[in-house]
Amino acid sequence: MAMPDLSINFAGIKSPNPFWLASAPPTNSGYQVMKAFDAGWGGAVWKTLGVPVVNVSSRYGSMNYRDKRMVGFNNIELISDRPLSDNLREIEEVKKRFPHHAVIASLMVQSRQEWHDIVRDVQNAGSDGIELNFGCPHGMCERGMGSAVGQEPAVLQTIVEWVMEVARIPVIVKLTPNISDITEPAMAARRGGADAISLINTIQSIVGVDLDLFAPYPIVDGKGSNGGYCGPAVKPIALNMVKNCAQHPDVRLPISGIGGIENWRDAVEHILLGASSVQVCTAAMHFGFGIIREMTSGLEQYMKEKGFHTIYDMVGKALPNVKHWEDLNLKYKVTATIHEEKCIGCQLCYTACEDGAHQAIRLNAGTRVPEIIEDNCVGCNLCSLVCPVEDCITMDRRDDGSEQLTWKERTAAGTIPTEFNDERAGGRHHWVPEPAAALNKEKHKTLPGKARQYAESATALEPAPHGAGGSE
Amino acid sequence: MAEYQTPTSEPEFHANFAQIKPRMNTSEALFESSRCLFCFDAPCINACPSGIDIPQFIRQINTGNTTGAARTIYEANYFGNACGKVCPTEVLCEGACVYNLQEVKPIEIGRLQSFATREAIEQDKQLFGPGPANGRKVAVIGAGPAGISAACELRSLGYEVDVFEAKDQPSGLTVYGVAPYKITNEEVLAEMAYLEGQFGYRVHYNQPISSRRELEALEASYDVIFLGIGLGPTNALQLPGEERSNCVGAVEFIEQLRQRHHHTAVGRRVIVLGGGNTAMDAASEAARMGAEDVVLAYRRGKEEMGAYDFEYDLAKGVGVKGLFNVAPVEIVGNGKVEGVKFVRTATLNGQVRTVPGSEFVAPCDMVIKATGQAKQTQLLALIPGLRLDDKGRIVADERTGQTTNPRYFTSGDARNGGAEVVNASSEAKAAARGIHEYLTKTKD
Ligand SMILES: Cc1cc2nc3c(=O)[nH]c(=O)nc-3n(C[C@H](O)[C@H](O)[C@H](O)COP(=O)(O)OP(=O)(O)OC[C@H]3O[C@@H](n4cnc5c(N)ncnc54)[C@H](O)[C@@H]3O)c2cc1C
Ligand SMILES: Cc1cc2nc3c(=O)[nH]c(=O)nc-3n(C[C@H](O)[C@H](O)[C@H](O)COP(=O)(O)O)c2cc1C
Numbered sequence: 001m002a003m004p005d006l007s008i009n010f011a012g013i014k015s016p017n018p019f020w021l022a023s024a025p026p027t028n029s030g031y032q033v034m035k036a037f038d039a040g041w042g043g044a045v046w047k048t049l050g051v052p053v054v055n056v057s058s059r060y061g062s063m064n065y066r067d068k069r070m071v072g073f074n075n076i077e078l079i080s081d082r083p084l085s086d087n088l089r090e091i092e093e094v095k096k097r098f099p100h101h102a103v104i105a106s107l108m109v110q111s112r113q114e115w116h117d118i119v120r121d122v123q124n125a126g127s128d129g130i131e132l133n134f135g136c137p138h139g140m141c142e143r144g145m146g147s148a149v150g151q152e153p154a155v156l157q158t159i160v161e162w163v164m165e166v167a168r169i170p171v172i173v174k175l176t177p178n179i180s181d182i183t184e185p186a187m188a189a190r191r192g193g194a195d196a197i198s199l200i201n202t203i204q205s206i207v208g209v210d211l212d213l214f215a216p217y218p219i220v221d222g223k224g225s226n227g228g229y230c231g232p233a234v235k236p237i238a239l240n241m242v243k244n245c246a247q248h249p250d251v252r253l254p255i256s257g258i259g260g261i262e263n264w265r266d267a268v269e270h271i272l273l274g275a276s277s278v279q280v281c282t283a284a285m286h287f288g289f290g291i292i293r294e295m296t297s298g299l300e301q302y303m304k305e306k307g308f309h310t311i312y313d314m315v316g317k318a319l320p321n322v323k324h325w326e327d328l329n330l331k332y333k334v335t336a337t338i339h340e341e342k343c344i345g346c347q348l349c350y351t352a353c354e355d356g357a358h359q360a361i362r363l364n365a366g367t368r369v370p371e372i373i374e375d376n377c378v379g380c381n382l383c384s385l386v387c388p389v390e391d392c393i394t395m396d397r398r399d400d401g402s403e404q405l406t407w408k409e410r411t412a413a414g415t416i417p418t419e420f421n422d423e424r425a426g427g428r429h430h431w432v433p434e435p436a437a438a439l440n441k442e443k444h445k446t447l448p449g450k451a452r453q454y455a456e457s458a459t460a461l462e463p464a465p466h467g468a469g470g471s472e
Numbered sequence: 473m474a475e476y477q478t479p480t481s482e483p484e485f486h487a488n489f490a491q492i493k494p495r496m497n498t499s500e501a502l503f504e505s506s507r508c509l510f511c512f513d514a515p516c517i518n519a520c521p522s523g524i525d526i527p528q529f530i531r532q533i534n535t536g537n538t539t540g541a542a543r544t545i546y547e548a549n550y551f552g553n554a555c556g557k558v559c560p561t562e563v564l565c566e567g568a569c570v571y572n573l574q575e576v577k578p579i580e581i582g583r584l585q586s587f588a589t590r591e592a593i594e595q596d597k598q599l600f601g602p603g604p605a606n607g608r609k610v611a612v613i614g615a616g617p618a619g620i621s622a623a624c625e626l627r628s629l630g631y632e633v634d635v636f637e638a639k640d641q642p643s644g645l646t647v648y649g650v651a652p653y654k655i656t657n658e659e660v661l662a663e664m665a666y667l668e669g670q671f672g673y674r675v676h677y678n679q680p681i682s683s684r685r686e687l688e689a690l691e692a693s694y695d696v697i698f699l700g701i702g703l704g705p706t707n708a709l710q711l712p713g714e715e716r717s718n719c720v721g722a723v724e725f726i727e728q729l730r731q732r733h734h735h736t737a738v739g740r741r742v743i744v745l746g747g748g749n750t751a752m753d754a755a756s757e758a759a760r761m762g763a764e765d766v767v768l769a770y771r772r773g774k775e776e777m778g779a780y781d782f783e784y785d786l787a788k789g790v791g792v793k794g795l796f797n798v799a800p801v802e803i804v805g806n807g808k809v810e811g812v813k814f815v816r817t818a819t820l821n822g823q824v825r826t827v828p829g830s831e832f833v834a835p836c837d838m839v840i841k842a843t844g845q846a847k848q849t850q851l852l853a854l855i856p857g858l859r860l861d862d863k864g865r866i867v868a869d870e871r872t873g874q875t876t877n878p879r880y881f882t883s884g885d886a887r888n889g890g891a892e893v894v895n896a897s898s899e900a901k902a903a904a905r906g907i908h909e910y911l912t913k914t915k916d
């Protein structure tokens with residue numbers, strides 16, 4: 001099979017592959033953008049140009065999970081603090097050297113005149129497109145820009161209209177997620193005449209609090225401020241918003257997916273939910289431009305395996321399967337199966353189901369392999385999610401697939417439960433142990449070792465499980 | 473050429489005896505603690521003779537509460553730091569870690585344990601203290617893992633405690649017997665100073681208790697006497713030539729090595745007699761001291777050795793060779809050892825038989841006898857009503873450590889016949905509780 005074609009034409013912006021660097025520190029200079037193109041990136045959204053700013057020192061904070069660094073990332077940085085003329089000169093130079101790569105100028109200014117001027121400037125410099133930054137959730141919004149615009153659909157539309165008055169190249173509107181319905185600003189962008197949207201920008205956040213200094217990270221002279229959150233942790237939020245825009249009948253604009261993209265899988269997920277280009281910031285800040293090699297190779301391999309010839313064969317392919325809850329089949333039934341031969345006996349599934357789900361797993365004497373009580377298993381997946389062994393707990397289908405009934409259909413048929421103690425409610429005949437059966441049930445197993453061996457009252461001493469008499 | 477050159481300076485000694493469980497740095501501790509699954513009813517806890525709540529302390533390390541981790545460890549085991557380094561973790565906690573079943577490297581529980589406790593020791597974190605004085609006194613004989621652990625627990629219960637120790641340092645075989653590549657003297661003694669500082673028991677060094685008169689004095693001034701005397705010197709082999717110079721007991725050889733390694737010389741060809749862990753240690757140590765040839769001679773086959781596999785591997789790793797199915801019949805030589813006369817053996821229905829006419833002499837210039845430690849029967853005979861079992865171990869209540877003389881309690885090697893530091897330490901803690909139970913009952 002021929003190599004899949006990774007190139008895209010995104011609302012008129014051509015790019016050899018769908019991977020763009022998002023407007024952020026990695027696109028702060030011509031030096032960085034050239035290096036990225038050299039490494040294999042298809043496009044770059046230049047670090048936002050606009051009104052002059054001053055940055056603070058100490059700008060980023062990280063959310064770590066155990067030994068994993070930067071699972072989430074937070075910044076209080078503003079737009080580019082480099083002179084506009086330097087940036088324009090460098091855009092020109094990059095475009096000369098890389099005519100087939102996409103250079104998109106991200107912009108943020110205030111007045112109509114300023115918008116007209118800066119749009120003309122970047123067009124003259126040779127940009128392939130423009131992205132309007134209506135997303136920055138800190139510093140700029142206080143000055144009536146960034147997310148302050150993105151949160152007001154009417155203002156957003158007006159500014160897009162100003163831009164469209166002079167724009168000769170495609171215009172993308174970058175949306176802020178700091179809003180309850182992302183489709184509102186998306187539709188405003190469309191009404192204003194934009195060619196595409198990109199999302200998400202960063203999410204307003206406090207990434208952590210210093211327990212000794214009593215201040216939020218990042219700390220600037222003992223104080224901090226809310227910042228913008230991004231990185232792997234935000235992908236689920238981004239995916240949902242991309243899907244919302246892609247499914248909305250009145251948005252109908254190409255989407256550049258942003259948020260938590262670090263590898264080819266993340267990119268494919270964005271694409272399957274409707275994105276036709278993707279942008280990356282945190283991962284490039286964490287690992288450098290070299291990650292692009294894994295991303296393109298993974299995407300190519302996936303496309304080959306699935307028989308996709310172009311990116312457009314897969315854009316939005318998961319959308320028909322994203323439904324409203326009320327359209328899901330209530331007759332579908334899975335329960336958990338433990339594959340004994342794989343089980344390592346950690347009993348995390350047991351304690352998860354016992355304490356956090358439906359008491360559908362039991363322990364038996366003489367083995368550490370837990371047992372599913374099938375009658376009690378509601379098929380929530382929890383045990384299979386906590387199990388540390390790949391494919392050790394599978395969720396297997398129990399219904400024969402012949403029946404299909406949704407909440408919507410039940411509502412129409414008048415068979416939904418309507419009263420507090422309705423016979424037709426879900427958990428009605430589900431077995432739950434007596435409350436008092438919980439007391440002392442397995443305290444000895446969760447108490448610290450010492451307490452196991454020397455119970456509080458000396459007379460109630462239980463012999464140590466293995467304590468006595470060990471020998472070689 | 474031998475694997476190791478005889479060390480001639482302190483750095484060379486430390487290089488030859490490099491720690492096999494070196495201290496973790498903070499990053500390593502973070503990575504390793506991150507891997508722990510926090511199992512329910514964790515098998516590692518059940519495999520620890522002192523029942524340390526392992527997932528709890530690992531989680532505490534992972535969340536930056538290293539002091540809390542040290543507390544968790546010490547609550548179960550006063551030799552927390554030493555145990556992390558000297559326990560045979562391969563057959564205890566780490567051997568039980570669920571990762572083994574996935575053929576993934578088990579969590580390095582021992583090193584994490586020492587990571588947390590070492591930090592507490594160095595920062596002299598005050599985690600415990602004596603309980604309110606209850607006016608009662610306990611004498612502890614022996615400052616080994618058993619004696620010191622009993623002393624700590626008794627102090628926490630409010631007893632006044634005097635420890636009488638024959639030698640001039642605390643911790644017993646931890647500092648006199650355990651192999652130097654498992655733990656350094658400094659590290660052992662730092663933990664001892666840390667415990668003594670917190671609990672405030674008194675240790676009287678160079679005070680062997682060896683006569684009925686001395687015992688009577690203790691019986692007169694203390695409510696209870698705890699026997700933490702461990703075992704005695706190496707058993708004699710009863711072989712001709714055993715008295716020749718350079719034929720030494722393993723325990724004595726190792727004590728010399730640990731206390732005065734500058735004055736410890738090994739032969740060029742060393743034969744170690746025995747198949748237990750002490751034999752493995754002695755052989756490894758002789759090799760690391762620069763012996764050219766070290767042979768482990770054992771009466772039975774390789775598979776029947778009492779030593780743990782990993783201990784044998786460790787010895788093989790430093791060039792020790794095994795000689796199996798041979799029994800020594802004579803230490804030959806002329807004033808000094810010149811060889812060991814062996815006879816070959818065969819095992820028939822579990823019985824070791826010598827093969828007549830198969831005698832041969834293996835030349836060597838040093839013999840280390842690792843043939844077990846004698847029991848302290850002489851001293852024990854002076855205690856009225858104290859019964860020993862047929863192996864010379866003190867008979868005591870499984871749970872309380874009370875002997876057949878109700879005012880004497882015991883634990884550790886003297887009672888279990890020789891196990892590990894962790895056994896002595898955790899059993900002593902239980903025995904201290906037993907003493908408390910007994911004295912509480914007999915208050916008035
Ligand atoms: C060579 C060797 C290597 C070992 N290696 C390990 C190892 O790697 N890991 C491990 O966990 N365990 C190891 N052990 C076992 C471990 O050291 C013992 O199980 C443990 O020390 C027993 O503690 P204890 O307090 O019962 O006795 P001991 O440690 O023997 O302490 C007894 C103390 O009592 C003192 N004493 C004895 N009689 C009297 C008296 N009459 N008056 C006053 N004081 C007295 C002694 O001087 C000594 O200090 C090893 C043992 C040996 C011999
Ligand atoms: C330090 C930093 C600065 C940023 N500056 C800008 C900016 O100037 N303009 C902009 O549109 N987005 C900016 N962003 C947002 C990113 O372009 C991107 O939308 C967001 O980080 C989500 O993508 P990610 O999860 O790949 O990081 C910035 C992000 C970071 C971390």
Ligand code: SF4
Nearest residue numbers: 353377378380381383
């Ligand atoms: S799927 Fe949910 S209810 Fe069923 S066994 Fe697993 S955790 Fe329990």
Ligand code: SF4
Nearest residue numbers: 343344346347349387
């Ligand atoms: S979580 Fe998985 S490995 Fe652990 S006990 Fe349950 S089935 Fe076994």
Ligand code: SF4
Nearest residue numbers: 508509511516569570
């Ligand atoms: S068995 Fe292993 S993974 Fe499980 S709690 Fe113990 S150390 Fe952690």
